[in-house]
Amino acid sequence: MHRVKGYLRNTFLLGILTALPIIITYFFLSFIFKKVTGFLIPFIDFVASKSGITLTVFAKQSLSLIVLIFLLFIIGIIAKNYFGKKIISFFEYLLVKIPLVRGVYSSIRQVVETFQVSGGTSFKKVVLLEYPMQKKYSIGFVTKETSEFLNNKINNESYNIFVPTTPNPTSGFILIVPKCEVIELDITIDEGIRFVISAGLISPEAAEKLNSGSK
Known part of the structure; x- marks a missing residue:
């Protein structure tokens, strides 16, 4: 038994x-x-009510997704056009003139441009660093080498390192850490992200076996 x-x-x-x-x-x-x-559902509800059409929730969501994809495609076409670029630049000019919106839009725009330039990968390497205290280590991702301005302030060559939270790696902390205090890891960015998302359950070695097994 x-x-x-x-x-x-x-x-x-x-x-x-x-x-x-x-x-x-x-x-x-x-x-x-x-x-x-859900982004366009209020607009679809308004049109449906004016047209006397009754839609299910799934139909609204599907239609909203289709319309959103279509709009993004149209925006992409406009962004490639010379006059479209001028129109977008004009709207960007208006946004940066609004005090509260300016800081948010400029920051998001810089992040998007970083991803465009780097082909979608803003992380350079995976590292270990003593954080949040000595003898306690965290996984971090080097985004770039620290600027000369900040290096001169701390009198040391450093890295800009993003330390993500678990299990959501899109939030975290930006740390400026001297290169001599960083331990570089010989693993891929994907392996480092898997380690963070899994809360340490999937080690780099396990991630490597997982990759080889899926091939």
């Missing part, structure tokens, strides 16, 4: 561990889908 209970418990736990990545992926994609498609 004890052996049967152990078998049932282990099988059930294995089922949970197998299904968990799929469930988390589903809820994550579902959350993104709702946020993206």
Whole structure:
């Protein structure tokens, strides 16, 4: 009887561990889908009510996604056109004149331009650094070498390092760390991100085996 209970418990736990990545992926994609498609739903509700059309929630979300993709495609065409660039530059000029909007828009614009220049990868290498205290290490990603202005202030050549939070690596802290205090890791950016997202459960070695097994 004890052996049967152990078998049932282990099988059930294995089922949970197998299904968990799929469930988390589903809820994550579902959350993104709702946020993206919900952007135009008020406009679709207004048009539908004026036209006397009744739409299901899924139909509204699907239509919103299609319209949003179409609008982004049109904006891309305009951005490639000479006169379109002039129009966009004019709107950007207006935005940077608004005190509160200026700082937010300029920061986001700089991040987008960084991703465009670097081909979508802003991280240069994965490193270990003593953070948040001595003898306690965190994974960090080098974004670039620190500017001469800041290097002169701290009298040391340094890195700009992004230390992400777990399990959401899109938020975190920017640290300026002297190069001599940084331990460079011989792993890929993807392996470092997997380590952060998994809260340390997937080590770089495990990530390497996972990659080789999926090929």
